Amino acid sequence: MKNLKFLLTFVLFVALSATSFARTPKYVFFIIGDGMGISQVYATEYYMGQVGLGELNFKHFPVVTMVTTHSASSLVTDSAASGTALATGRKTKNGMLGVLPDSTAVVSLSEKAKAKGLGAAVVTSDALVQATPAAFSIHCPSRKNTDDIALQQINSNIDFMAGSTIYGKNTSTAELIRMAREKGIEVFCGEKAYSPVKGKRVMYLSENPEEAVLPYTMDNKDGKRSLKDFTAAAIDYMYSNYRKGFFMMIEGAHTDGAGHSKDAASTINEVLNLSRSVDIVLDFYNKHPEETLIIVTSDHETGACTIRGSKLNLLENQNGSITALTDSLTLLAADGKEVTWSAVKNLLRKQMGFWDDIPVSKEEEKVLTALYKEAFLDFESDKEADLYHTNRKLAVEAVRYIESVSGLNFYSSSHTGTPVGLYVKGAKASEFMSCRDNTDIPATVSRVAGY
Secondary structure, eight states, rough: HHHHHOOOHHHHHHHHHHHSSSOSSSSEEEETTTOHHHEEEEEEEEHHHHOOOOGGGGGSSSEEEEEOOSSSOSSOOOOHHHHHHHHHHOHHHHHHHHTTTTTTTTHHHHHHHHHHTEEEEESSSTTSSHHHHTTTTOBSSTTTTTHHHHHHHHHHOOEEOSSSOOOOOOSSSHHHHHHHHTTOOOOOOTTTTOOOSSOOOOOOOSSTTTSSSSGGGOOOOOOOOOHHHHHHHHHHHHHHHHOEEEEEEEEOOOOHHHHTTOOHHHHHHHHHHHHHHHHHEEEEEEEESTEEEEEEEOOOOSSSSOOOSSOGGGGGGSSSOOHHHHHHHHHHHHOOOOOOHHHHHHHHHHHHHHHHTTTOOOOHHHHHHHHHHIISSOOOOOOOEOSSSSEEEHHHHHHHHHHHHTEEEEOOOEEEOOOOOEEEEETGGGGGGGBBTTTHHHHHHHHHOOO
8 A cells, every 4th residue: 555655646746747847838828717716616516426517627637726815905805906916926905906005016927928029818707897807907006997997908918808898987888999999909899709810909898798797607598708709719819829929817707796696506607617718728738738838716715605515416407697587586577567476486496496306395485485475565675785786585595595405505795715726737737836825826927937
């Protein structure tokens, strides 16, 4: 047994040592799951195993460790400060982007890549002006100053930007698109999907750039643009224009929103959605294995997610996000129609699998019935807000119940200070084994990629 342990340790040492002597990576992919804690990752793979989807790709990368995420002002970071830490290797206060606590600008990985004559891309399922993509593309003392952020992005040297939209507090999306085109940027939005471009900067937006974010994965039933589409377009553009090398940040933003809403099924589907973009990156890696570095991590954990049971497969019965369920409940009362308990029960049966695939206890049915009466018979206020959404209490309770019976529980609707996972594969991957804080990641990228 001792000899076997020694042999396995030796093989692992040799394998990791080999990556240390690999070529300097030309193509760096920095993939961030917003709000994606370690529990969200493990829960997703447990779920995948139970429903026959195999393994979660990045969880099995050769290098797996974890890093702390605190900001300069709090043990619990926001996405602006954590995005800045991941982009620059420096801590800042919550709410600040690409600057130090004294508002001094600090250089990002994107800017370092451009200074080396390489390409730089920023891809997100969120709006481009939101915290994580902004941290990799601009410098601003306040994440709330979206007008300044949008203008800086248009005037930046980021080659390829993709996200749901771009907007400012006092500047319309249409006006910013016009300004981008005047700057010589090729803008794809609306019905116009990405097609190959050479020699020009690109901005790729959703079919409806007036929407703040792309739909949740569970709600994207019409095949609208997704993070996977943006990722594929970005790789096509960057490899066509920057064979010398490039840096690309890819953010899956909706794990965070799902955590704020304590929506277990949406959380798992968003981690799965991020993994689909990782699949596309892995396809690229397989063509350029000695020159590609892939990093997957998170900016922070959201929701204090904990695995307390073993029936995660029950989440498969939920076929839309908590927001979609709220919308469906609201539609029942459209045009002043009377809403019966039978209609609500049928909706919960259809969208949550209640009573058919998920037994509903008598106690829980009493709770649901009381919330139905409160909303549709007594016409009392039945709204409950989290950071990003306002949902009906009936939808909140239904999602809470499926969470409880599945065993994936959330104990907060906010960010937490829990360390997050770091998963690395490719050229110089072993160099990341020593990372302990999120600021160590960009410092290591700069060193191994020669930035």
